[in-house]
Structure formats: structure tokens, C-alpha cells
Amino acid sequence: MSDTDIESVEDFRLRARTWLAENFPRAEGADAFLRRGASEEEELAEIDRARGLQRKLFDGGFAGVCFPREYGGLGLTPDHQRALNEECVGYALPRILQVPTFVPCAAVLLEFGTEEQKQHHIPAILKGEEIWMQFLSEPSGGSDVAGALTTAVRDGDEWVVNGSKIWTTGAWFSDYGLCLLRTNWDVPKHRGLSVFIIKIHQPGIELHRIEMINGSREFCQEFITDLRVPDSDRVGDVDQGWTVGTRWMFHEKNAMGGGSPYVTGALGGNRNRQGAADPMVELAQATGHFDDPRVRDLVGESYMLRAAGSALSERIAAGMRAGVFPDNSAAIARLVNAVVQQRNVTIALDLAGSNAAATLADDPWAEQGFNFLERQTSGIGGGTTEMARNNISERVLGMPREMTHDKNIPFRDVPKGPSGN
Ligand SMILES: Cc1cc2nc3c(=O)[nH]c(=O)nc-3n(C[C@H](O)[C@H](O)[C@H](O)COP(=O)(O)OP(=O)(O)OC[C@H]3O[C@@H](n4cnc5c(N)ncnc54)[C@H](O)[C@@H]3O)c2cc1C
Structure with a gap:
């Protein structure tokens, strides 16, 4: 199919907007899976719900936007995916299924899987029948x-x-x-x-x-x-x-940086649909210190960081697609996303002030405190920010490679720590 045969991005966007409004539930707070204190039964119910919502997307013709048609996808472009992501804001998306099932796992299968593996697993993934880790x-x-x-x-x-x-x-x-x-x-x-x-x-x-x-x-x-x-x-x-692994890491970083075309819904890209309420403004309003100049500074800083992070992620993703940036540039978006996320969590804590000391899991203020305690995880999961920095300096900027002692010797002769052999 040539590019001229596919539905225009604007037509797709409008169709998605109408279909979502008529068929998809709106998000109500955090998923049980992400809610602290949720029981195992509640978490499993949430997973089942996510599988059902993914199936709904599939049956509605909005799953796997950039996956090839022969494996149940739509065979459309990253621009279509971006339009869908923008329309999805505020809906109860099956987020738990996006990373790592769709990307990096399904993305790696698409690149390296046998025909049988792809026929077997990709349609099942798109229908929410298989979750991968x-x-x-x-x-x-x-x-x-x-x-x-x-x-x-x-x-x-x-x-x-x-x-x-x-x-x-x-x-x-x-x-x-x-x-x-x-x-x-x-x-x-x-x-x-x-x-x-x-x-x-x-x-x-x-x-x-x-x-x-x-x-x-x-x-x-x-x-x-x-x-x-x-x-x-x-x-x-x-x-x-390692050939597979290199692409695996690329897809993972691309997802963490918010630039992967295989993810439905904003992950890390901090995209807000125009006109949607800004979460930091809402938080500042809830504190009762909306007029405080320091609060205004923090809200402004947060908005700037999210806008700049989002724009950078999109620029990097577009540059990689066009071949202007090397694929290792995914590390740039991954790094900036973690830095922005960590700073935003700190800003949210500052805005919440002593309210964030609430420890009851169902207290709406507790989220800021818990998020702050967990803020390091966004710089560790998906490869650490230190490794992303190495990647940028060595593989994007061509600086000298880190010294290694194990490059040219059989792995069995490499000295290993206590948990190695
Ligand atoms: C939220 C979250 C989700 C995760 N999900 C998964 C998952 O689904 N599957 C999975 O397999 N793993 C997962 N992980 C694990 C994650 O990939 C590892 O924690 C991460 O790669 C770091 O490995 P490590 O913890 O063993 O630390 P180490 O590798 O021991 O590193 C320790 C510290 O040393 C630094 N360091 C190490 N080597 C270098 C170097 N060469 N240059 C500079 N600094 C260096 C690291 O940045 C880090 O700060 C997850 C982690 C988190 C936090």
C-alpha cells in the first residue's frame, strides 16, 4: 500500500475522536495496579480490565497503529499514532499493556521474529491476550x-x-x-x-x-x-x-523517551491535549496558595520542562525516523524524560507541602509524597540515566569508549563478582 492510499492523519484523528467518545470509558483516578495498597485481587481485576480495553481498541480498529496489517495492525504511520495519542488523553487506556509488551517486546519480534512467531504472537498481543515482560x-x-x-x-x-x-x-x-x-x-x-x-x-x-x-x-x-x-x-x-539486544535497548529507550510509534497514549512525552487542565495548575489550586508568587514560579517551571521535554522527544523521534539522528539518540530523549520527571515530582512535592506527608494510600495528597520517595525509579528502569549519558557521549558524540577489560577474552575467563562463577 502506498502512502497515498492510507487515510489522512486528520481523518483518522476525527474518526478516533468520535469513536473514543462513543465507546471508551474516561479515566477515573489511578489504575488499581498503580494505587498503593491495592489487593492482589484488585490488581488482577485491573489487568483483566486492561486486557478487555485493549480488545475494545482492537475491535474498534485502533490497536497497533504502526504494526503491519498482516499481523493484525493498521499499517499506518507514526503521525497517525501521535494523533491517536493526543485524542486518547483523559481516557482509561490500557497503559499497563503498552510497555514492555508492545515495546520493546513486540517491536523486537517484528524485527527479528520468525514468520511463525510473528503470526502466533503479534495478533494476540494486539488483542490484549498476551502480556509480555x-x-x-x-x-x-x-x-x-x-x-x-x-x-x-x-x-x-x-x-x-x-x-x-x-x-x-x-x-x-x-x-x-x-x-x-x-x-x-x-x-x-x-x-x-x-x-x-x-x-x-x-x-x-x-x-x-x-x-x-x-x-x-x-x-x-x-x-x-x-x-x-x-x-x-x-x-x-x-x-x-547482542544484535537483537542492541535493537531491544533502542526500542526500550525510545519508549522511555516518549518517542516510540508502538505506544498508545502519552508515556513520558507529557503530551496534553490543547485545552486540557494542567495537572500542576490543578494541584496549585488545591493547595489554596494559588496566588503565591513562588507557586507560580514552580508551576511555570514545570510547564516549561514538560513542554521542552515533549518537544525534544518528538524532535529526536522525527530525526531518527528521517535518518538525521543516529538511533542511539533515543538515549537523549530517555535521559531528558527522566530528568524532567524527577524534577516534576519534586515540584509537585513542593506544591503539596506538608499535605504530602499523608500516609493513607487513599488520601489524594499521599500521591505526591509516595511519588517523591520513588522518584529515582524513572532514572533506573529501562537502563539508568548514567548509562544513557555514556551512550550519548560515546555513541552519539563519538567520544572515547569507556575502558573495558572483557572485550576480547572468552567470557568464561572474565573475572566475576560473588554471584558470577
Ligand atoms: C521501575 C523499574 C522497572 C524495572 N523493570 C525491569 C524489567 O522489567 N526487567 C528487567 O530485566 N529489569 C528491570 N529493571 C531493572 C533495571 O533495568 C536495572 O535496575 C538497571 O539496569 C540497573 O541495574 P542494577 O540495578 O543491577 O544496577 P547496576 O548495574 O549494578 O548499577 C549500579 C549503579 O552503577 C551505575 N553504573 C553501572 N555501570 C556503569 C557505567 N559503566 N558507567 C556509569 N555508571 C554505571 C548505574 O548507573 C547505577 O547507578 C527495572 C528497574 C526499575 C527501577
Whole structure:
């Protein structure tokens, strides 16, 4: 199909606006999943609701805007996706399904999956039938993704997997994991990895939920023992997992930076539909200090940061699509998004003042306090901001690469910490 055969962005936008108004529920506060103190039953009900809403989007013809038609998508452009995102503001979107299921997982499958894998999984993902998670980090470390120790050993048409993954957000309610594994210890680190699709709930995977200091139990650790994975679930070539991994990291950063065309709804981009109430203005009004000059300063700063962050994300995404910026520029949007998010959380805390000390989970003010306590996470999940800085200096600006000691030696000879071998 040529570009001239597809629906114009404005027609698509108007159709989406009408369809959403007639068919989609408006958002009412935070999802149960994101509400502190929600019970497991409430969280599971929220996941089911998200699956149902995704199905609704699919049946209405608004799911998978940039996914090819042969896999159930709409085969449209990032401009169509952006128009849909703008129209979606204020609706109860199935946000929990967007990252990492659609991106990076489905995006990686699109690039590297076999035809059978794509036919099997992508339509199911677009219908909300499959939720995917990323199995990357290990107890030995997460920044050095290529240092994975969890190992797959070939046995005929299967692989036998042993090891442990950790910090897998939401694995307990998910169906599949995209998993980076070591398949060769006799070559340098980056050359002995492969990527597999792993069904999460099956014998051979013992899943533990990790309780954090704020009571959240969204993170999981998986202990994998003699798990048998069919070779047909391998994504990409044997020992070429870093080729897949590089694109995986790109899609992840692109999503964290708000520039991915595979995400429905604003994630990180801080896009507000024109005329929509500004959340900081609403917060300032609620404090009763609306006229305070210092409050005005903070609200103005927050707006400027969000507007600049959003514009930068869109500029970077457009530049990468046009080939003007290298794909590693996704790290710029990822970094600025985390910096903006962290500063905004601090501004919200300043505006809320002592109200934010409320500790009851259902107190509307408590959100500012809890968000502040968790503010570092936006600079860690999806790769840390320190790693994004490295990426920008080395791979965008061409500065000298960080010194490594493990580049040209077999991985089995690389000295490892206590949790390595
Ligand atoms: C909200 C959230 C969601 C997450 N979801 C997932 C998930 O679904 N799946 C998954 O696999 N993981 C997930 N993670 C884990 C995350 O990817 C890791 O925490 C992250 O990559 C850092 O790894 P680490 O915690 O092992 O820290 P380390 O890698 O041990 O790093 C420790 C510190 O050292 C710094 N550092 C390390 N190496 C360098 C370097 N070369 N140069 C400069 N600084 C460096 C890091 O920036 C960090 O500050 C999630 C984390 C968070 C917070």
C-alpha cells in the first residue's frame, strides 16, 4: 500500500475522536495496579480490565497503529499514532499493556521474529491476550546487560536453561518473557548471547514477588532450573543475541523517551491535549496558595520542562525516523524524560507541602509524597540515566569508549563478582 492510499492523519484523528467518545470509558483516578495498597485481587481485576480495553481498541480498529496489517495492525504511520495519542488523553487506556509488551517486546519480534512467531504472537498481543515482560537484569547486575550469566545449553531441538533473572516488573501477572541468555561461554561477552521467548508460568520457573519498602510487590525474581525451551522459540540467530539486544535497548529507550510509534497514549512525552487542565495548575489550586508568587514560579517551571521535554522527544523521534539522528539518540530523549520527571515530582512535592506527608494510600495528597520517595525509579528502569549519558557521549558524540577489560577474552575467563562463577 502506498502512502497515498492510507487515510489522512486528520481523518483518522476525527474518526478516533468520535469513536473514543462513543465507546471508551474516561479515566477515573489511578489504575488499581498503580494505587498503593491495592489487593492482589484488585490488581488482577485491573489487568483483566486492561486486557478487555485493549480488545475494545482492537475491535474498534485502533490497536497497533504502526504494526503491519498482516499481523493484525493498521499499517499506518507514526503521525497517525501521535494523533491517536493526543485524542486518547483523559481516557482509561490500557497503559499497563503498552510497555514492555508492545515495546520493546513486540517491536523486537517484528524485527527479528520468525514468520511463525510473528503470526502466533503479534495478533494476540494486539488483542490484549498476551502480556509480555523483559527478562534482562540478573542478580549480578543490570547495567552490563551483555554480562548475562543465565545460561541456555543446546539439547537437540531444545535448550536447557538455568540461572536467575530479577527486577522483572509484573512477571507474576504476565504470560511471556523476552529473555536474554548466555549460549556460549567460550567467546567474548557480546558474542555468546541469544534471545528466547519464554512462557512464564510453567515448571522450571519459580517466581518470587519482591516486596519493596513502600509495600509494592510489582517486581519479581525468577529462579530458572532445567527449563526446556524449544529452539523454535529462539529470536534471532544463535550467539547473535547482542544484535537483537542492541535493537531491544533502542526500542526500550525510545519508549522511555516518549518517542516510540508502538505506544498508545502519552508515556513520558507529557503530551496534553490543547485545552486540557494542567495537572500542576490543578494541584496549585488545591493547595489554596494559588496566588503565591513562588507557586507560580514552580508551576511555570514545570510547564516549561514538560513542554521542552515533549518537544525534544518528538524532535529526536522525527530525526531518527528521517535518518538525521543516529538511533542511539533515543538515549537523549530517555535521559531528558527522566530528568524532567524527577524534577516534576519534586515540584509537585513542593506544591503539596506538608499535605504530602499523608500516609493513607487513599488520601489524594499521599500521591505526591509516595511519588517523591520513588522518584529515582524513572532514572533506573529501562537502563539508568548514567548509562544513557555514556551512550550519548560515546555513541552519539563519538567520544572515547569507556575502558573495558572483557572485550576480547572468552567470557568464561572474565573475572566475576560473588554471584558470577
Ligand atoms: C521501575 C523499574 C522497572 C524495572 N523493570 C525491569 C524489567 O522489567 N526487567 C528487567 O530485566 N529489569 C528491570 N529493571 C531493572 C533495571 O533495568 C536495572 O535496575 C538497571 O539496569 C540497573 O541495574 P542494577 O540495578 O543491577 O544496577 P547496576 O548495574 O549494578 O548499577 C549500579 C549503579 O552503577 C551505575 N553504573 C553501572 N555501570 C556503569 C557505567 N559503566 N558507567 C556509569 N555508571 C554505571 C548505574 O548507573 C547505577 O547507578 C527495572 C528497574 C526499575 C527501577
